[in-house]
Amino acid sequence: MSAGIATASGVAEILERTLAGERLSDENALALLRSRELLAVGRTANEIRGRKTDPGRVTFVVDRNINYTNICSVRCEFCAFSCDPGDIRQGYLLPKPVLFKKIEETLALGGTGILMQGGHHPDLGFAYYDDLFRSIKARYQIHLHALSPSEILHIARRSKMTVPETIRLLHKAGLDSIPGGGAEILVDRVRHSLSPRKATTEEWLSVMREAQRLGLSTTATMMYGHIETLAERVEHMRRIRELQDETAGFRAFISWTFQRDGNRLQEKVAEETRPTPFDYLLTQAVSRLYLDNVPHIQASWLTQGLKIGQLALAFGADDIGSTMIEENVVASAGTHFTTTTEELVHLIRAFGKTPVQRDTYYSQIKVWE
Amino acid sequence: MSMAAQTSGAALELVREKVENGGRLDLADGVALFESDDLLALGQLAERARRLRGGGDEAYFVRNLTLNQTNVCRVKCRFCAFARSAREEGAYTFNPAELADDARRAFELEPFSELHLVNGESPQVDFDWYLETVRALRESLPGVHLKCYSASEIHHISTLSSLSYEQVLVELKEAGLGSLTGGGAEVFSPRVRKLIAPGKEPAEAWLEVNRVAHSLEIPSHCTILYGHVETVEERVEHLLRLRELQDETAGFLAFVPLAVHLENTRLDLDGGFGPTGADDLKMIATSRLLLDNVAHIKAYWISIGLPLAQVALQFGADDIQGTVGREQVFHAAGAHTETAQGAERLVRFIRAAGRVPVERDTLYNELQRWESVA
Numbered sequence: 001m002s003a004g005i006a007t008a009s010g011v012a013e014i015l016e017r018t019l020a021g022e023r024l025s026d027e028n029a030l031a032l033l034r035s036r037e038l039l040a041v042g043r044t045a046n047e048i049r050g051r052k053t054d055p056g057r058v059t060f061v062v063d064r065n066i067n068y069t070n071i072c073s074v075r076c077e078f079c080a081f082s083c084d085p086g087d088i089r090q091g092y093l094l095p096k097p098v099l100f101k102k103i104e105e106t107l108a109l110g111g112t113g114i115l116m117q118g119g120h121h122p123d124l125g126f127a128y129y130d131d132l133f134r135s136i137k138a139r140y141q142i143h144l145h146a147l148s149p150s151e152i153l154h155i156a157r158r159s160k161m162t163v164p165e166t167i168r169l170l171h172k173a174g175l176d177s178i179p180g181g182g183a184e185i186l187v188d189r190v191r192h193s194l195s196p197r198k199a200t201t202e203e204w205l206s207v208m209r210e211a212q213r214l215g216l217s218t219t220a221t222m223m224y225g226h227i228e229t230l231a232e233r234v235e236h237m238r239r240i241r242e243l244q245d246e247t248a249g250f251r252a253f254i255s256w257t258f259q260r261d262g263n264r265l266q267e268k269v270a271e272e273t274r275p276t277p278f279d280y281l282l283t284q285a286v287s288r289l290y291l292d293n294v295p296h297i298q299a300s301w302l303t304q305g306l307k308i309g310q311l312a313l314a315f316g317a318d319d320i321g322s323t324m325i326e327e328n329v330v331a332s333a334g335t336h337f338t339t340t341t342e343e344l345v346h347l348i349r350a351f352g353k354t355p356v357q358r359d360t361y362y363s364q365i366k367v368w369e
Numbered sequence: 370m371s372m373a374a375q376t377s378g379a380a381l382e383l384v385r386e387k388v389e390n391g392g393r394l395d396l397a398d399g400v401a402l403f404e405s406d407d408l409l410a411l412g413q414l415a416e417r418a419r420r421l422r423g424g425g426d427e428a429y430f431v432r433n434l435t436l437n438q439t440n441v442c443r444v445k446c447r448f449c450a451f452a453r454s455a456r457e458e459g460a461y462t463f464n465p466a467e468l469a470d471d472a473r474r475a476f477e478l479e480p481f482s483e484l485h486l487v488n489g490e491s492p493q494v495d496f497d498w499y500l501e502t503v504r505a506l507r508e509s510l511p512g513v514h515l516k517c518y519s520a521s522e523i524h525h526i527s528t529l530s531s532l533s534y535e536q537v538l539v540e541l542k543e544a545g546l547g548s549l550t551g552g553g554a555e556v557f558s559p560r561v562r563k564l565i566a567p568g569k570e571p572a573e574a575w576l577e578v579n580r581v582a583h584s585l586e587i588p589s590h591c592t593i594l595y596g597h598v599e600t601v602e603e604r605v606e607h608l609l610r611l612r613e614l615q616d617e618t619a620g621f622l623a624f625v626p627l628a629v630h631l632e633n634t635r636l637d638l639d640g641g642f643g644p645t646g647a648d649d650l651k652m653i654a655t656s657r658l659l660l661d662n663v664a665h666i667k668a669y670w671i672s673i674g675l676p677l678a679q680v681a682l683q684f685g686a687d688d689i690q691g692t693v694g695r696e697q698v699f700h701a702a703g704a705h706t707e708t709a710q711g712a713e714r715l716v717r718f719i720r721a722a723g724r725v726p727v728e729r730d731t732l733y734n735e736l737q738r739w740e741s742v743a
Contacts, residue, residue, distance in 0.1 A: 036723025039416070039683050043409045276721040277676035278683075307646030307677045314408045314647075343642065350645040352406035 011037040015044040015289075024290045029234045032286045038278060045285035045316030052295055053318040058348040059296075059358040062341055063113040063145070064106045064325035068132070069093045072119025074150070076195035078184070078226060080262030080332040082119045093121065096135060103140050106325055110341065110366075112359040113143035115179055115322070117329075120151065126159035126166060133174035143360045144174050148181040149207035150199040164210045171216060177360055178211050180220040180254070185228045186239045193227055194265065205243055212249025217361060220250045220294070224283065225257040225275035226265055233283065237290045244293045251362060252296035252319065255287055256280075256303040261334025277308045281315045288316025296362060302330055305337050310347040319358075320344055381410055384658065388418045394659050399605030402655040408647055415654035415685030422661065427738075428682050428724035429665070430715045431691035431731065433483035433516075434475050437698065438463050438502060442489030444521075446555070446566040448597060450633035450701040452489050462491060465498065469505035475694065476510055482730045483691070484510060486517040487550050487698070496530035496537070500544050507545030514547040514731040520578035520589065521553025524570045534581045542587055548731055549582055551590030551625050557610050558603040565597055565636060576614055583620025588732065591621045591663075595652055596629040596644030597636055604652075608659045615662045622733065623665035623688060626652045628672045632703020649673045650684045657685025665733065671696050674706045679718040688729075689715060 014028045024032075032041050049055070071091045072082035083091040106114060133144060147155075147170070156166040167175075184194055186201040199207070208218055220240045224233050244250050257275045260266040275283070280300075288297045299317035301309025302324055309320060323341050341357070345368050348355035355368040380401035387394060394402075405411050439462040442452035453460035463471070472484060484506060499518075506515055518526075518541075526537050538546075555562060557572035579589050591611050595604060615621050628644045629636070644652070657666045667688040668681035678689045692715070696708045712728065716739050719726040728737040 038680070038722075039409045039413050043413075046409065272717055276679055276718050278679050278718075278722045281680065305674065305676060307649070307674055308680070309646075311408075311646040311650070311677070311680065342640065346640055346642050347645050350642075351408075351647050 008035075008037055008040070011035045011040055015040060018289050019044060019047060023292060026231075026234045026238060029237065029286055029290045030230055032289070033230045033233065033282065036278075038282050038285075041282060041285045041289070042315040045288040046314055048288055048292075049297065049316050049318050056354055057318075057356050058313055058351065058353040059319045059356045059362065060344050060348070061113065061322045061358055061360060062106075062109060062111040062325070063115055063143075063322050063360070064102060064111060065322075065327045065329070066094070066099060066102050066114050066116045067118055067328050068099065068116055069118040069121045069124070070328075071121045073122050074120045074195065074197045076184075076198060077265040077268070078194060078223070078258055078263050078333075079329075080334070081329045085122050093124075096132070099132075099136070100139065102326065103136065103142055107140065107142065109323075109325060110357070111142070111323075111325065112365060113145050116144065116146040117148055117151065117179065117181055120154040122158075124155070124158070126155055126161060126169065129155060129170060130173045133170065137174035144176045145179050145360045146175055147178060149178070149204045150182040152178070152207050152211075153199050153203055163207055164214070167207070167211050167214055167216065171214060175216070177217040177219075178208070180208075180218060180250070183221045183236070184223045185232055186236045187228065187232045190228045190232055193268075201239065205239060208249065209243060209247060212247040216249075217251050218249050219252045219254060221253070222255040222287070223258055224255065225279070226269050234290070237287060241291055241293060244291070248293065250294050252298050253287055253291050253294045254298040254300060254321070255284055256300040259303060259330055259333035259335045262332060277304060280304055280308065281312060284312055284317060285315040301339065302327060302337055303335055306339060306343070306347060310351055313348070313351050313353070320348065378407060378410075381405055381407060381414060385414055388414060388421065388658065391421070393661060396602070396605050396609065399608065399655060399659050400601050402658060403601040403604065403651055405651075408650060411654045412650060412684035415657040416683060418658050418661070419666075419685050419687060424687055426725045427687065427727045428719045428722070429688040429727050429729045429733065430712070430719070431483050431729055432481040432712060433485050433691040434472065434481045434694035435485045435487075435696055436468065436472060438468050438486065438488050439491045439494070440489045440697075441491035441493060443492045444490050444566065444568040446569060447635045448565050448594065448629055448631070448702070449698075450703070451698045455491070455493055462493065465501040465505040468502060469509040472506060473509040476513070479692075479694075481513065481692065481694070482736060483514045483516055485550060485693075486515070487519055487552055488522060490522060490525040492529070494529075496526055496532065496540075499526055500540060503541055503544040503546050515545055516548045516550055516590075516731050517541070517546055519550045519552035520575045520582070521570060523549065523578045523582070524574050534578050535585070538582055538585050538587060542585060546587065548587060548622065549579070549589035551592040551623075554592045554607070554611075555594045556599045556603055557607045558599065561597075561599045561603055572610070576610065579620065580614060580618060583618035588620050588622050590623050590625060592625045592627050593652075593656075594627045594629055596648060597638060605655075605659065608656060612660055612662060615660070619662070621663050622731070623667050624656055624660050624663045625667040625669050625690075626656055627669060628652075630672070630699055630702035630704050634702055646673075646677050649677055650681060653681045653686050654684040670710065671699050671704065671706055675710065675714070675718060679722050682719070682722045682724055689719065691715075
């Protein structure tokens with residue numbers, strides 16, 4: 001064992017201090033990530049989770065990911081979903097009737113929201129989204145959890161508007177909340193290599209800050225297990241925690257591992273450095289301990305599979321995410337797990353908890369007693 | 370804390386005391402463990418028990434090849450999607466020379482130390498077919514341990530040949546058989562057997578075959594097939610019967626819990642869901658705690674997936690089975706796990722779980738050790 005790896009007693013001390021209410025330092029978060037004390041860290045994360053959210057319940061949302069376009073001028077290294085502008089073979093922009101049909105299917109399945117994201121389409125500016133959101137809201141009572149900081153930045157630039165103005169008007173058109181996608185790792189060294197043309201760390205955070213000031217609810221994500229160091233994972237969480245101290249606008253934090261098929265990044269990520277399920281559970285548990293100001297931690301069955309997705313509920317998560325009636329982006333990268341409401345309810349029950357369907361705001365929709 | 374959580378916490382405390390004092394767990398303890406909702410505390414307790422009983426940092430795997438010489442089977446268990454009738458489409462039977470040839474070619478491509486051979490219980494072959502198979506394998510794979518046939522198959526051979534278990538096993542051993550596999554145990558409860566495997570021999574016969582094998586110094590493995598119609602009590606009783614025999618013979622090398630897979634089978638369970646990850650880990654942890662006389666508990670990645678098998682190393686398991694090569698039985702029932710794993714991947718997963726990877730042979734002799742990376 002090298003000096004950098006925390007001993008069991010070192011970990012126990014850090015965990016005790018965290019349980020006593022002390023804020024986890026960057027150094028100690030790193031020590032936990034380096035340790036192999038999975039169950040000790042997991043139990044502490046679970047204890048803290050029980051203080052913040054009802055320990056007897058696990059929530060989930062019924063919604064659908066709709067990717068209105070795959071045409072993107074950014075083309076991040078890790079992405080297997082996007083197409084270059086002008087790619088007439090694979091590029092698409094969903095026509096409204098198709099979008100509406102997807103929304104109707106979602107509502108028919110008891111869904112309460114759609115998560116709508118696409119690419120940085122060079123031809124789409126504010127007017128397109130304004131019209132799209134209004135036409136959705138005019139027809140359906142559904143929560144619109146849409147775009148991401150980098151898409152908002154793209155729209156603002158394309159339409160020569162300020163970011164606050166863009167968010168305010170999109171909100172007025174029907175945007176209810178903003179998902180935390182595109183965060184990847186909020187460290188510019190990593191972003192420069194992964195997504196050189198996408199929002200910088202500062203830009204991502206400032207869009208979220210503006211949205212949160214305007215009262216929009218948001219989430220934060222982390223996609224890890226590629227070229228970042230463990231210290232950079234901690235730095236990412238620190239940037240989220242700092243902004244959250246300021247705004248309290250993040251409802252949830254969701255972390256997942258890089259999926260490697262069909263993208264250019266895979267060549268830069270050596271097989272032996274890829275995170276294993278053990279690392280996934282440990283990272284999620286540390287995120288619960290480190291992000292002491294974020295109420296909800298979501299497990300990612302979509303990337304980890306349903307067995308580990310369920311198990312993640314013992315490692316600090318209080319929410320198992322969405323039924324994902326449709327999902328395209330992770331599927332493009334070679335990972336094809338699917339589920340249903342019945343199955344999520346079964347997994348939560350088999351875990352000894354009461355399943356609760358929530359909406360995007362975490363308000364209760366239905367309880368399975 | 371809820372009432373249920375308190376009860377569950379108190380039950381774990383009682384078990385913890387027994388574990389620390391080297392006491393034996395009983396039926397009530399086993400049931401309490403399964404009913405506990407504190408999954409991670411259960412895992413830590415199982416890991417503690419493993420360490421107290423002499424387990425170290427090692428986690429084992431074997432380089433092996435799984436073969437199925439025939440899928441023709443007279444038993445037709447309801448959970449099985451692999452078996453065929455002799456005339457059914459897809460039925461196959463390889464003769465001894467074909468099988469040995471196939472195994473040798475596989476060995477030349479990717480060497481292994483263990484051959485794992487299990488079959489349907491075909492009424493169309495005789496004892497000589499089995500003997501010739503083992504002899505042919507012995508000849509074509511001289512250095513390889515031949516782990517062949519479950520206790521159920523030995524019972525079947527005994528029925529086919531009208532020979533006693535002992536006569537069958539003595540001859541197979543002379544032909545080159547090294548150990549028995551652990552399948553066919555399912556759940557010992559007659560109620561459960563009647564529901565899921567009505568054509569199979571009773572538990573007593575399965576246990577007797579193992580008793581005789583152990584007396585002939587043929588080691589074996591033991592299993593439970595869980596997650597279908599069995600109750601928690603029936604699981605624990607199953608484990609206790611295995612423990613009782615192990616007290617008598619010490620012949621079981623390892624215990625292997627098998628999560629049922631339901632696709633393409635005739636087991637129509639409510640909801641159609643198999644065991645969840647939490648069920649799998651409870652099974653592994655509880656087995657470790659109850660089976661205080663079985664040295665190794667396997668997290669069988671074929672049935673629960675490699676991700677969960679890796680995590681199970683924190684829940685009392687010390688073995689993730691092997692490279693396997695060609696799995697057909699679980700995959701016929703819809704297992705979405707891989708059918709083979711490279712040794713490098715197993716080593717990487719074991720290391721990432723903070724354990725020392727050791728390649729073993731069937732008898733748990735150490736063949737290779739990967740020092741932990743600093």
